[in-house]
Structure formats: C-alpha cells, structure tokens
Amino acid sequence: MISEALQHVRDRIAAACAQAQRPVDRVTLVAVSKTFPAEAVVAALDAGQRHFGENYVQEGVDKIARVAFLRPNLAVDAQPVWHFIGPLQSNKSRLVAEHFDWVHSVDRLKIAQRLSEQRPAHLPPLNVCLQVNISNEASKSGFAASEVAAAALQIKALPRLQLRGLMCIPEPADCAGKQRAPFRQMRELLSDLQRQGLPIDTLSMGMSADMEAAIMEGATMVRVGTAIFGARSVKTTAA
Numbered sequence: 001m002i003s004e005a006l007q008h009v010r011d012r013i014a015a016a017c018a019q020a021q022r023p024v025d026r027v028t029l030v031a032v033s034k035t036f037p038a039e040a041v042v043a044a045l046d047a048g049q050r051h052f053g054e055n056y057v058q059e060g061v062d063k064i065a066r067v068a069f070l071r072p073n074l075a076v077d078a079q080p081v082w083h084f085i086g087p088l089q090s091n092k093s094r095l096v097a098e099h100f101d102w103v104h105s106v107d108r109l110k111i112a113q114r115l116s117e118q119r120p121a122h123l124p125p126l127n128v129c130l131q132v133n134i135s136n137e138a139s140k141s142g143f144a145a146s147e148v149a150a151a152a153l154q155i156k157a158l159p160r161l162q163l164r165g166l167m168c169i170p171e172p173a174d175c176a177g178k179q180r181a182p183f184r185q186m187r188e189l190l191s192d193l194q195r196q197g198l199p200i201d202t203l204s205m206g207m208s209a210d211m212e213a214a215i216m217e218g219a220t221m222v223r224v225g226t227a228i229f230g231a232r233s234v235k236t237t238a239a
C-alpha cells in the first residue's frame, strides 16, 4: 500500500537524519510518480505527501490536471508541489514553465533562458536547480563541475527564475562508501557557491537505493520513486 510504503520511506529518512545528526525537517521527500497514474498520486497526497516529481513533460502536465480534478479545493498548504526532474527539450520548456513549481534538471543556459522567458507573470518565479554531471558520464546530461559556478551566476540573473541549488544522478554504486563520494563532491560544490555569495540552499540528490548516503552528505531533497510506488513496468532511464 502506498501509505505504508510512504511511511517506510519517511522512517528511512528519519533514521538517516538521526545518524547524520541533521534535523529531519531539513530533508524534503519528493515522491517520483513517473509512469504511475494520478490515482497513485492522490493516494500519497491523502497520506500527507506534498512534493511530487515527474520526468516526462506531457505525462506530468496531464497528471497535474487530473490530480487537481480529483482533489479540487485543497487548502493552499495542502496542494501538491510539482517538480520536473527529467531531461528537458527546448520545444517542451513552455509547458514546464507554465505547470511546474520546480525544475531540477536545468542542464544548459539556453533552457534556463527559455524557462525564464516563458514563466507566466501571475506565477511566482520558477525554482530551479542546476543538474551536475558529477560522475562525468558521457551518457548523462548536466554541467561539468567546473562549469557550475559560471552557469549559476548567469542563471541567478534571470528574472523569472529562482536559483535554488544543485541536483545530480550519480553512477549507481553498490556500497555506502562508494555512494557517498559523489554526494560529498556535490556538497563541496554547493558550499563553494554559497561562499561566493549565492543565496542557494538546495541539494537534490538521493533516490530509492542511495537516499541514506545522500542524506549523510547533506541532501535537502531526496527523489524517491520505486520505494514508494513500486517497480515501474515501463523501462525508463534517468538522464
């Protein structure tokens, strides 16, 4: 059941926070609902989950509308907060700017400029994270670590975006020690930017298999799909 799986994930987060001696309210759980129907989102929403992540633009936009239809008239502080976490093509950026609250996967300047231009005036600035290709994989998108500072300064200047921090999807590793190394690099990158005066606070890192390692290294948002909603039958790759 989704509510039980959700509670189990919350318990894992709480245990990792205790081990890291970090307050549990510093880690936000983003429930990754990609490939699952709006009804699964509603079950999680009814169990108190607020933040949801989607990877595919059209699927996400349709689900946002369907969830609003299934749960109309929610109080402002009970409404879902939608995070776009997947690869973003230029021709789909407008839908994302219009329908989502966050984008974690900003991987080039041009996409950031488009999102800023396309963010509707009646909405607050779009929260964004820069995706960092922390394991330097040819198959993964994201800024190289060495490019992050310059990109962050340019993106911070865009009027309709609020630069919040950094996101990564490291290469899978089987033991906690290996999992932590790229997360530690991310934490150091964020600290460097903060020391340069950038007012950013978000490290989006950690998924079902490595959320504990990410929390030990300072994750403020973990993106968890499988451990909440179960295995995905449609094969998807994190990019």
Ligand SMILES: *Cc1c(COP(=O)(O)O)cnc(C)c1O
Binding pocket: 032, 034, 055, 085, 086, 169, 207, 208, 209, 223, 224, 225, 226, 227, 237, 238, 239
């Ligand atoms: C699918 C996905 C997740 C969730 O992965 P799980 O292993 O199912 O927890 C997190 N982040 C991104 C970018 C994803 O694409």
